[in-house]
Amino acid sequence: MAVEQGVPIFVTLVGNLSRDRLPAELAALSGPEVIALAGPCSVESPEQVSSVARSVAASGARILRGGAFKPRTSPYAFQGYGEEALKWMRAAADENGLAVVSEVMDARQIEMMMRYVDCLQVGARNVQNFDLLKELGRVRRPVLLKRGLAATLEEFLMSAEYILAEGNYDVILCERGVRTFSDFSRNTLDLAVVPAVKDLSHLPILVDPSHGTGRRDKVAPMSRGAAAVGADGLILEVHHDPDRALSDGPQSITPETFEALVRELRQIAPVLGRSL
Numbered sequence: 001m002a003v004e005q006g007v008p009i010f011v012t013l014v015g016n017l018s019r020d021r022l023p024a025e026l027a028a029l030s031g032p033e034v035i036a037l038a039g040p041c042s043v044e045s046p047e048q049v050s051s052v053a054r055s056v057a058a059s060g061a062r063i064l065r066g067g068a069f070k071p072r073t074s075p076y077a078f079q080g081y082g083e084e085a086l087k088w089m090r091a092a093a094d095e096n097g098l099a100v101v102s103e104v105m106d107a108r109q110i111e112m113m114m115r116y117v118d119c120l121q122v123g124a125r126n127v128q129n130f131d132l133l134k135e136l137g138r139v140r141r142p143v144l145l146k147r148g149l150a151a152t153l154e155e156f157l158m159s160a161e162y163i164l165a166e167g168n169y170d171v172i173l174c175e176r177g178v179r180t181f182s183d184f185s186r187n188t189l190d191l192a193v194v195p196a197v198k199d200l201s202h203l204p205i206l207v208d209p210s211h212g213t214g215r216r217d218k219v220a221p222m223s224r225g226a227a228a229v230g231a232d233g234l235i236l237e238v239h240h241d242p243d244r245a246l247s248d249g250p251q252s253i254t255p256e257t258f259e260a261l262v263r264e265l266r267q268i269a270p271v272l273g274r275s276l
């Protein structure tokens with residue numbers, strides 16, 4: 001694809017995660033296991049994040065997700081509790097043997113966030129914020145790069161390239177749905193991008209069926225599909241009381257649903273030569 005258009009692309013050459021420097025939970029993303037990343041959309045309180053962390057860890061999650069800086073459509077919507085939330089999240093993860101991933105919205109947050117997180121997430125709205133990507137290329141911390149709302153495959157890989165080109169090879173991609181005319185779900189989860197990425201790159205790719213559908217009842221079926229097409233992991237929004245969540249409640253599943261889903265995935269994975 002990129003080659004046909006004469007655009008140099010190096011992702012395929014250098015895409016392997018530097019396993020020796022990474023926490024085991026993140027290094028596992030380039031192995032045979034389907035990794036579950038789970039947690040609330042927003043970190044809301046020490047109790048909330050600790051209780052979600054305990055449940056998802058008991059069910060088999062390896063990495064805790066949660067937003068401290070939230071990119072919201074409205075400036076009046078909840079924007080996240082910032083550094084406080086990162087402290088709560090780090091403590092919750094440590095209590096339960098989980099790694100931490102959280103979204104960075106601005107290059108000025110990187111240094112502070114590195115004190116708390118094992119992996120820095122770039123959200124769909126920032127995937128072409130090239131100055132942020134370049135800064136993330138200069139740090140030694142894995143980056144979870146989400147696909148943009150309207151990013152083509154080439155644009156998505158080129159965003160990864162910005163990070164890799166600066167010397168940070170620990171990039172994890174994430175399909176989180178793109179905007180289409182289809183209106184029964186919040187976004188259209190493009191599962192076909194998983195094998196497409198695997199043809200062109202060695203980078204691990206996660207699937208986010210929470211943002212990819214926007215609907216709680218679609219999360220488990222699309223997770224099963226994501227595992228079947230070869231996703232290296234699933235990132236899922238889990239909340240104890242989704243109807244009262246401060247963000248993304250409609251797409252958040254309960255810890256009980258998460259547990260049931262992991263049980264299903266554990267049956268599917270061996271058929272595909274994977275484990276969970």
Ligand code: PEP
Binds near residue numbers: 067122124125176211
């Ligand atoms: C999130 O993970 O909560 C999030 C905001 O994701 P995205 O950037 O994919 O919308």
Ligand code: MN
Binds near residue numbers: 042211237247248
């Ligand atoms: Mn969310």
